[in-house]
Amino acid sequence: MSERYIMRSSAIxxxxxxxxxxxxxxxxxxxxxxDPVATxxxxxADGRTALSEIVATKICSEFDVSLETAVRDAxxxxxxxxxxxxxxxxDLPISASEQTSQQTxxxx
Numbered sequence: 001m002s003e004r005y006i007m008r009s010s011a012i013x014x015x016x017x018x019x020x021x022x023x024x025x026x027x028x029x030x031x032x033x034x035d036p037v038a039t040x041x042x043x044x045a046d047g048r049t050a051l052s053e054i055v056a057t058k059i060c061s062e063f064d065v066s067l068e069t070a071v072r073d074a075x076x077x078x079x080x081x082x083x084x085x086x087x088x089x090x091d092l093p094i095s096a097s098e099q100t101s102q103q104t105x106x107x108x
Contacts, residue, residue, distance in 0.1 A: 002091050003050040003051070003052060003091065004050065004051040004052075004075065004078065004089055004090070004091065005047055005048065005049070005050055005051065005089070005090045005091070005092065005093050005094055006041075006045040006047070006051055006054075006078050006082075006087050006088065006089055006090075007045055007046065007047030007087065007088045007090075007094045008042065008045045008086070008087060008088075009085055009086050009087060009088060011025065011026045011027055011085060011086075012024060012025055012026060012086055013026060014042070016039075020033050020034065020035075020039070021033070021034040021038070021039040021042055021043075022034075023042070023086060025084055025085060025086055027084075027085050028084075028085075030084055030086075032081075032086070036063075037059055037063060037070075037073075038077055040054075040058040040059060040062065041054055041055070041058065041059070041074055041077060041078070044058050045078075045087060047088070047090070047093065047094030047095075048093045048094065050093075051071070051074055051075065051078060052067075052071055054074070055067065055070045055071050055074050059074065
């Protein structure tokens with residue numbers, strides 16, 4: 001299985017309220033409330049850290065779940081948010097220049 005890298009989109013509004021992460025897509029006003037596991041993944045989605053590493057260090061170390069199950073669930077979560085334009089998924093790390101380019105494109 002190849003590594004996957006995830007990055008938060010800049011076309012969203014996100015706030016932590018009452019211990020829950022609230023995310024709204026600027027594109028279509030879709031609203032999401034993330035549970036603690038999804039919040040940990042969301043907060044670590046920097047485009048440079050592999051999803052499997054995020055799961056191993058942020059999820060498996062904090063929650064009682066196997067690495068295999070957690071990676072599978074994290075990939076499904078990432079795919080769902082990517083289809084909504086809230087996360088970006090890549091097979092390679094996303095460089096700072098790509099992040100800036102994406103932000104510029106989304107602002108136009």
